[in-house]
Amino acid sequence: MIQARALTKRYGAKVAVDGIDFTVRPGQVTGFLGPNGAGKSTTMRMIVGLDRPTSGGVTVNGRPYAEHRAPLREVGVLLDAKAVHTGRSAFKHLQSLAATHGIPTARVHEVIALTGLDSVARKRVGGFSLGMGQRLGIAAALLGDPATLILDEPVNGLDPEGVTWVRQLVRGLAAEGRTVLLSSHLMSEMAQTADHIIVLGRGQVLADAPVAEIIAGAGGATVRVRTPQPQLLAEALRGATVTPLPDGAVSVHGATAETVGEAAAARGVVLHELTPIASSLEEAYLALTADEVEYRSAQPEAVLR
Numbered sequence: 001m002i003q004a005r006a007l008t009k010r011y012g013a014k015v016a017v018d019g020i021d022f023t024v025r026p027g028q029v030t031g032f033l034g035p036n037g038a039g040k041s042t043t044m045r046m047i048v049g050l051d052r053p054t055s056g057g058v059t060v061n062g063r064p065y066a067e068h069r070a071p072l073r074e075v076g077v078l079l080d081a082k083a084v085h086t087g088r089s090a091f092k093h094l095q096s097l098a099a100t101h102g103i104p105t106a107r108v109h110e111v112i113a114l115t116g117l118d119s120v121a122r123k124r125v126g127g128f129s130l131g132m133g134q135r136l137g138i139a140a141a142l143l144g145d146p147a148t149l150i151l152d153e154p155v156n157g158l159d160p161e162g163v164t165w166v167r168q169l170v171r172g173l174a175a176e177g178r179t180v181l182l183s184s185h186l187m188s189e190m191a192q193t194a195d196h197i198i199v200l201g202r203g204q205v206l207a208d209a210p211v212a213e214i215i216a217g218a219g220g221a222t223v224r225v226r227t228p229q230p231q232l233l234a235e236a237l238r239g240a241t242v243t244p245l246p247d248g249a250v251s252v253h254g255a256t257a258e259t260v261g262e263a264a265a266a267r268g269v270v271l272h273e274l275t276p277i278a279s280s281l282e283e284a285y286l287a288l289t290a291d292e293v294e295y296r297s298a299q300p301e302a303v304l305r
């Protein structure tokens with residue numbers, strides 16, 4: 001369990017984290033989202049004692065990180081996989097980490113097997129690919145068999161097989177009752193992996209809810225319809241919003257596919273297509289963070305007009 005109360009971090013005049021409260025619960029995967037500069041890394045660094053809060057605080061399993069006698073056994077952390085640039089082998093790297101934390105070598109072999117590093121465990125870490133480095137970072141996070149895991153962009157650089165592996169791993173860890181906090185910019189991946197989402201924007205919590213609730217909050221699903229009689233359809237669908245789409249179809253908001261089909265049948269409106277379109281976590285996320293992006297790309301205005 002991770003609990004933040006009025007957690008604040010200022011760098012000079014810049015407020016990176018602005019008095020936030022949240023709880024990350026055990027037994028589920030919590031996704032940590034937000035635009036670049038929203039304060040995710042700063043928050044994660046404060047959780048594991050790498051940054052000091054300006055005010056407020058955060059505890060892991062009931063205590064500030066620094067007060068844990070054996071922090072590696074409480075919290076496993078992957079913050080910057082590239083931080084390990086060493087001439088040592090993966091095995092030696094993990095073994096020395098284990099030795100300084102009183103963890104037996106048998107556990108080193110276990111995490112190497114768990115993360116699929118067996119064939120490269122004796123090779124120099126300096127020569128690892130980004131994906132292998134990520135796996136090594138995850139192996140180090142798992143070393144102490146911790147109840148809480150904090151993984152910043154764990155799928156960064158992984159191939160599709162690796163992405164699926166991380167998803168299954170974190171889902172399995174949560175199913176064992178552990179607390180898992182996971183950041184990623186890949187929304188489709190997050191939608192498949194997380195149970196709960198916390199969205200940050202400019203240092204504040206914009207949303208803290210189950211994934212399904214966040215998606216529903218974006219305005220819900222729409223129905224895509226193609227008909228040669230769009231005007232008649234709009235009249236048949238009083239109360240719903242019918243918007244023309246660029247390809248000649250229309251988008252219906254505020255009615256289910258069943259309602260649209262039945263209303264069309266009752267009025268004798270011909271339908272060539274009737275497709276329910278579920279809104280995605282990505283759409284919900286973009287709607288939530290539309291006003292909070294610190295570094296915005298130029299909009300292609302011609303397309304918007």
Ligand SMILES: Nc1ncnc2c1ncn2[C@@H]1O[C@H](COP(=O)(O)OP(=O)(O)OP(=O)(O)O)[C@@H](O)[C@H]1O
Pocket residue numbers: 011014015016034035036037038039040041042043294
């Ligand atoms: N050491 C620092 N000194 C000054 N400002 C900092 C420092 N670290 C972070 N910041 C600023 O604090 C804000 C939050 O940064 P942070 O790295 O926590 O965001 P983030 O959500 O992790 O972003 P990203 O998705 O890009 O990793 C940003 O405006 C950043 O420029």
